[in-house]
Amino acid sequence: MPTPRVSVLPVIRHPATGALLVNEFYDPTEGVTFHRPCGGGVDWQEPAAHALVREFREEFGLAVEVGARLGVIENIFTFNGRHGHEVLFLYAARLAEHAAYEIERFDCRDVPGEYAIWRAPSVPDDLIPLYPLGLRDLLAEAF
Numbered sequence: 001m002p003t004p005r006v007s008v009l010p011v012i013r014h015p016a017t018g019a020l021l022v023n024e025f026y027d028p029t030e031g032v033t034f035h036r037p038c039g040g041g042v043d044w045q046e047p048a049a050h051a052l053v054r055e056f057r058e059e060f061g062l063a064v065e066v067g068a069r070l071g072v073i074e075n076i077f078t079f080n081g082r083h084g085h086e087v088l089f090l091y092a093a094r095l096a097e098h099a100a101y102e103i104e105r106f107d108c109r110d111v112p113g114e115y116a117i118w119r120a121p122s123v124p125d126d127l128i129p130l131y132p133l134g135l136r137d138l139l140a141e142a143f
Contacts, residue, residue: 077100
């Protein structure tokens with residue numbers, strides 16, 4: 001029987017605009033483009049904050065500074081017709097190099113075609129959903 005995946009996601013805000021750093025994905029089954037904070041899996045006996053630093057270094061070649069844990073979200077979802085279940089640790093974080101905030105698009109080194117962009121706070125969820133569900137409420141509480 002499958003078990004939930006444990007992952008970690010950062011909440012990285014652009015200091016000038018308040019935009020959120022997100023991956024942009026497309027679900028071909030649903031025909032929907034959506035956003036989700038960048039992040040990745042937590043390895044066995046790896047603290048979630050360490051996994052966040054490792055994932056950003058591996059995927060984008062970026063150093064991040066991890067702050068406070070903002071919360072935990074259980075995410076049960078369907079993507080591309082497949083069911084998924086994950087437990088997400090969310091942390092406040094920032095890019096270590098201030099110059100990195102000037103980059104508009106960060107191409108993923110691990111997955112060709114995957115990338116991260118800055119999502120403006122004004123983008124409505126009915127235009128481009130922000131996942132996981134519950135993230136918007138967590139952001140409202142934290143900021």
